Amino acid sequence: MEKLDIKLNEHFGGKVVRKDLTKLVKGNAIVPTYVLEYLLGQYCATDDEETIVEGVETVKNIIAKHFVHRDEAQLIKATVRDKGSHRIIDKVSVSLNDKKDQYEASFANLGLNRIPIADSVIKEHQKLLSSGVWCILTLAYFHTDERDSTPWIIENIKPIQVSNADVDEYKEARKAFTKEEWIDVLLQTIGLNPEEFTFRSKLIQLTRLVPFVENNYNLIELGPKGTGKSHIFSELSPHGMLISGGEVSKAKLFVNNSTGDIGLVGYWDVVAYDEFAGKTKRVDRGLVDIMKNYMANKSFSRGTQVYGASASMVFVGNTDHTVPYMIKHSDLFDALPKDYYDTAFLDRLHAYIPGWEVQKLRNEMFTSNYGFIVDYLAEILKDLRKEDRTHDYSKFFELSNSITTRDKTSIAKTYAGLVKVIYPHNEITESDAKELLYFAIENRKRVKLQLQKMDETFEEVDFSYTIKSTGEIINVDTLEVIQYGPKKSPVVEIKAEAHQETTSTFTEESPIELQGGQKIIRDNQIGISYDLLFGAYLLGATDIKVIDPYVRLPYQLRNFMELAKLIAEKKDPEVEVKLHLVTANNEDYVENAKEAFEQMSYSLESLGILFTYEFDDFIHDRSIVMDNGWKVVLGRGLDIWQKTGGWYDINEYVQEQRLCKAHEITFVKGY
The missing domain is CATH 3.40.50.300 (P-loop containing nucleotide triphosphate hydrolases)
Structure with a gap:
């Protein structure tokens, strides 16, 4: 098992299950995951492989023998009649027959209706009165000649539910x-x-x-x-x-x-x-x-x-x-x-x-x-509904006065919910709280921005907040507005170096003034390419050194080739450019990587790019160093995108369509 699995079993023994087991036992049964995992939790909540194998077989047998498939309903009924009683798993709903003054159950898959059920069961499990609850129950059959009676009897019934x-x-x-x-x-x-x-x-x-x-x-x-x-x-x-x-x-x-x-x-x-x-x-x-x-x-x-x-x-x-x-x-x-x-x-x-x-x-x-x-x-989660955490954010932050009461309530409820989910023990730092509050505000602002477009009587709201410990005001934007807002194409935020007074943004359409500083990319941002990030900084460079310890897997090699393609597009056709890669590797990948790099060398030579490489297992930083005086420090290296869907996904071929991973890029002049 992986380290996290071991830790989870150590602290929550008997309350965890291996998630691939659900697929193994489900088969063709149209049954919710929580029903299957309720059974797996009884027989497979362990890290012992032998017990798991036995437990999976037991659960498979239970599903096979007791789960009611609609097309086998008559067979199940016959089994109950022949045996006198039989344990089944089905979705049960209950309604009150006021003419007979009794509660009656209906079975979704078995097809039985108006089966009497005890008042005591309804008092204990009131949800049965709604549209249906999955249950494990023993159904009995006892024929009688009494008029208007039913031979079907519910001996005992238990909704699928963990009780401890x-x-x-x-x-x-x-x-x-x-x-x-x-x-x-x-x-x-x-x-x-x-x-x-x-x-x-x-x-x-x-x-x-x-x-x-x-x-x-x-x-x-x-x-x-x-x-x-x-x-x-x-x-x-x-x-x-x-x-x-x-x-x-x-x-x-x-x-x-x-x-x-x-x-x-x-x-x-x-x-x-x-x-x-x-x-x-x-x-x-x-x-x-x-x-x-x-x-x-x-x-x-x-x-x-x-x-x-x-x-x-x-x-x-x-x-x-x-x-x-x-x-x-x-x-x-x-x-x-x-x-x-x-x-x-x-x-x-x-x-x-x-x-x-x-x-x-x-x-x-x-x-x-x-x-x-x-x-x-x-x-x-149901138990945590009793707790009120809607004011917890005010310990660290203060929302803008222009935010309406309804907006504040929305933000507070989203924040409180995420705190209960991620920090149920209520130990949270200001930095962690900031992540959740920003996200909560963004998801409410998304609603409000659309309302303003639909109805001009909705006034513009300043969705910002103040960090109490520093007095810093944080403005919140939704990611899609940053990317596609009015008169904008995909934008990269630039934070200038300390000695520069201005902060600016640029797009592919606007002229770019090269400057030192930092560009910040957000998780899931799209519209980002190597060209947009640092293409202009490659101009005039004839000796380029790329340092990235992780250029070995297919998608990482693809990224490097896309960088080489950009260099070819930016260089003077009559000038040769030296491109040197320093990367790390291990014995599992090194031979494939060497073969790939040799092919790259032959391929790039025809474009006037002289490619060489070396392995250094002690590098950690990621950067592009050029002889035109610029150094680009790559926070994540060249691996800035999330995985695509493969060959038949257009994102594989268009950088701007890929979802980004959060990262920062720093530009330093004087190299």
Whole structure:
């Protein structure tokens, strides 16, 4: 096992599971991850390989024998009849038959309806009265000639749920992990490979958990297909309900006026609407009005009676256009149905996750390492909903006075939710808090900027904050505005050296005045190329030395060749340029690297570039040193982009389309 896996098993023994096991046992069963991991947690929550193998087989047998597939419903019924009773796993919902004055259960896959169930079960598990809960139960069969009776009997029933989640124990164990380790544990719990995500991308993923840990939190995420927007809300927790946006009704969501039954918001911590976008979708305008009131006031009414609820609302859907297109021609809510394209409704959203920054899920983005049993984490998050951390940010920061009360509430709830998720033990430094506050403000500002485009009566707001310890004022911008804002093409922020008084930005269209200083690139920023970053600094150089310890893997070799191509474009055709690479290597890669470098040497010679290389295992810094007097210090070396989807992904061929990793580049004159 890897170091983090060992540490996780040490501090959370019996509460973690290897995430690739879920795929092994799922097969064709259409069952949520939390159901499978509930079973895996009982039989495979260990690091002992032999026990894991035995446990996987046990769980496979349980699924095979007891999980009800719709197409095998009649076979299961026959088994129950023949044996007298049989244990099954199915999704069960309960309703009150007021004519008989009894509760009756319905089975989603088995197809049985109106099966009597004891009042005591409903008192203990009220969620059964909603749209369905996955349960393990023993179903019996006893035929009788009594009129209007049913032979089916529910002997015992237990919702799939972890019962031993001690939040104090969880907080104490959290102290043994660094911030980076803990975030990676949470990513692995969701089923993702942390190595494939930048810090900002991890934050985006973890923000999807905030509705589970914050009461009455309203979140929207719009973006391309295939990025896993709805996965967490259907698979992670038995306290969340994912419904199709087209299936929402006032009765289902809030209250049924004819029966008086409370809807989903009364029973679930999170109600998520899948496929929420779609301009042509028909929507009940009355539902939108009730939702607006609920999202603002945490309550809804039926006649003269007012009900309160704490369910968070999540809206996920696909965008119709690219971000630059929406920013120029419409807004980022452009894909929503007409009746939800309402500023009063949208203003009640606490955060807008930039779904277009999330890469489409590829095989290597899933983990086979350990993470929490998702149901265990779900219970912890539910317990943390009781805590109020919405004022915690004020310990370090003060928000701008121009930020409205609704904006402040939104920012505070996002910040509080992320603190509960990442720092449940409430030990957080000012630097770490700053990362979360900036991100929280950005996700609320994204909402507000669109409202201002939709309705000019929304005044411009100064989304800045002051660091109390230093008095420094931090201005917050959304990444897409930095990249595609009015009259801008992709921009790189430049911080000038101390002796220079001005700070400036430049684009590909504007003239560039070479200066010393620093360029700062943010996580997930696009529109960045080597040419935009330092192409102008290559002009006139005839002797270039590149120092980068990591030029060995295919994508790193590709980066170096792209640098060589840029040098060829910047040099005088009649001048030869010496290009020397100093890199490190090891015996696993050195032969392939030598072969690649020799091919490069022959190839580049025809362009007037004389390429040489050497290996030095003691280098650490990364830079480009040129004989024109400039040195470019590369914070991450040439490896500034996140991985692409491979040969058939256009990002593989267009640098400006790739998502960046956060890094800094410094320019020094006098070499």
